[in-house]
Amino acid sequence: DGGITQSPKYLFRKEGQNVTLSCEQNLNHDAMYWYRQDPGQGLRLIYYSQIVNDFQKGDIAEGYSVSREKKESFPLTVTSAQKNPTAFYLCASSILTSGSPRQYNEQFFGPGTRLTVL
Amino acid sequence: KNEVEQSPQNLTAQEGEFITINCSYSVGISALHWLQQHPGGGIVSLFMLSSGKKKHGRLIATINIQEKHSSLHITASHPRDSAVYICAVAGSARQLTFGSGTQLTVLP
Numbered sequence: 001d002g003g004i005t006q007s008p009k010y011l012f013r014k015e016g017q018n019v020t021l022s023c024e025q026n027l028n029h030d031a032m033y034w035y036r037q038d039p040g041q042g043l044r045l046i047y048y049s050q051i052v053n054d055f056q057k058g059d060i061a062e063g064y065s066v067s068r069e070k071k072e073s074f075p076l077t078v079t080s081a082q083k084n085p086t087a088f089y090l091c092a093s094s095i096l097t098s099g100s101p102r103q104y105n106e107q108f109f110g111p112g113t114r115l116t117v118l
Numbered sequence: 119k120n121e122v123e124q125s126p127q128n129l130t131a132q133e134g135e136f137i138t139i140n141c142s143y144s145v146g147i148s149a150l151h152w153l154q155q156h157p158g159g160g161i162v163s164l165f166m167l168s169s170g171k172k173k174h175g176r177l178i179a180t181i182n183i184q185e186k187h188s189s190l191h192i193t194a195s196h197p198r199d200s201a202v203y204i205c206a207v208a209g210s211a212r213q214l215t216f217g218s219g220t221q222l223t224v225l226p
Contacts, residue, residue: 042122042204042216058213088159104149104208109161 003027004110006091011115013078013085021076021113023091030096032074033107036060037088046089049074050096078115089113124205124217131224137192139220141205144186151206151214152179152190161204164190195224 004025013019023032031050035043045058049068063082068074074093078085092107121144131137141150152164165172165179167188172179176195181188192199205217 040218042218043206045213048213090161106151106163106166107214108163111158111160114159
């Protein structure tokens with residue numbers, strides 16, 4: 001079955017530690033995204049990547065880092081510089097339409113990882 | 119930046135009732151998503167639309183581009199419809215802006 005997997009589902013970390021959240025997709029999608037969700041707020045974009053070895057900051061990139069070494073994988077590291085890391089993190093992916101930079105293509109979401117900083 | 123407003127924030131209904139959730143946005147868009155998020159957190163796409171109306175089972179989504187407004191309707195609601203419903207719009211640069219969601223509870 002094609003889809004997006006995120007692991008782990010629940011993650012606990014001590015204050016001051018870095019932690020990496022996994023996101024893998026087997027949909028052959030070019031673009032991948034990381035969102036953060038806080039209670040009562042809409043999802044906010046952290047980082048996105050449209051091609052291997054390239055990624056761009058979203059609205060709330062401070063305190064986070066990403067890599068895109070493989071098309072299938074887009075891990076997110078929450079660093080100790082992130083002041084309020086406790087949140088629900090969602091990964092998504094989509095195709096890209098070449099030659100149409102403004103065309104939106106449907107994003108598909110993973111099951112999410114709930115990070116709690118103790 | 120596009121702002122997305124959803125109403126109501128919370129909605130409680132009796133099983134069988136007709137439900138409407140509204141979404142308004144502030145600037146031009148290329149597409150609008152209706153998403154469903156269950157208590158476990160995973161998000162499922164219900165509809166993606168850029169004009170008119172779409173129907174899937176008991177769910178109907180409409181959009182009025184001129185008025186910058188979309189509605190999600192659920193007919194014959196059921197307790198299993200209880201979830202958070204999220205409206206998201208795609209503006210330029212292929213990025214989504216999300217509403218804060220509508221928590222729907224359907225009582226048996």
